[in-house]
Amino acid sequence: MADDAVAEQKRMRTFQAAALPHLDDVYTLARYLMRNTQDAEDAVQECYLRALRHFDSYRGPAMKPWLLAILRNVCNAEFARRSKEELPTDYSQDESLGEEMPMWQEPQASPEKMMVRQQDTATIRRLVAELPEPFREAIVLREMNNLSYQEIAQVAGVPVGTVMSRLARARAMLRAAWNAAETVTTRPGPAVASGTTS
């Protein structure tokens, strides 16, 4: 009995030391997959509960992709449940949506518009959040969770080649949205001009 308690204590400490440092990463992915804070928090909590439950059988890979894979399953299960129980949401999990899009949009754009310029963090987050799945997931795992292609492949359950093409497409879409956002934000010129003339 006492030995059991000691073993359990040891197990909890090991799990805590291994899993807790990745909480921000897990939460970040949850925010982008679930798109609202409350659902994201629920998913994170469920993810850690499941991880704790399966920790005894954990033999690798690295802890971060393992947790993120669990989180992804939690989120997908939630989407599956909702699509059965409730009205279908507009979350597009359909890869064909992206396949139809050209790899490189607006090729006739002027050269100076091709370069990306600085965007503030909030805008970048919004643009990423607006990407369709599975491209959103790929770019978040790469740029925010800082996973390698191999790790992204493990989390998403697809070959590395698919990760590469998803990332290429994700960045092409993001770039188009990025430049479009820029033209909107760089417009308040006239207001400044009218202020100086009065």
Next chain:
Amino acid sequence: MRCDESEVMLHALIDGELDAGHARDVEAHVAGCAGCAEKFATFRTMHDVMSAAPLKEIAPAHLRSRIEALMAVPEGRIVSMRQFLRPTRRSFFGGLAMGSALSGALAASLVFAVMRGDQEQTIAEEVVSAHIRSLQAGHLMDVETSDRHTVKPWFNGRVDVAPPVIDLTAESFTLLGGRLDYVDGEPVAAIVYQRRKHVINLFVAQHLGPKHPRPNAKSIQGYNCRHWTENGLDLWAVSDIVGDELDEFVQKIAGSLRQTPSTT
């Protein structure tokens, strides 16, 4: 290398995923192709901007404390809090009797107030610990069924009360089952409900803290607690759902208890 290959591969080059041989191939193509060179520069800038921006979200403190609580070292399922509560209470009274210059009445009222608050807090903390323990694998339910006619008899002989088991499925609080738990060293009935992904534990016992005819709200470690007394029973509802929803749950339970006075 063709442009369509390069369009994919240049990302792997930006991300540092290519071996030396492939990296050379992509670099060679980019050097000789204005279109791909432009894309390479654009995407590398975008990657650099994203890497430099603090894009990773920070988990809110209340979520972190909830996750930490999940990992709290569980006590054995049967813990007698009495063992270490009793001596402290005795020494509290003892100390007061020896050194107090307060009038008897004042001292009594003070003791009452302190004890009352203290006891409520102690039990609330225990109830929350029991709730957290219950969320761990295989601890949630001893009897797992949504049929209240199965849950209720299961408690016979296990606890000294006949706990009300109320079906609130229509109210979208799903009855999951029941469990025998221990709070303040006494066996208590825990009836388990669920709303969406949130588990609600309803602990029921004859005496579980000072009596509260109206629900008393507390929040401990990010969990919401409601304690109230109905039909002579103490009821504690604990969950991570928002306070309003827990209040709704308490109202439904209290409401149906009042419809079926005393034991059911």
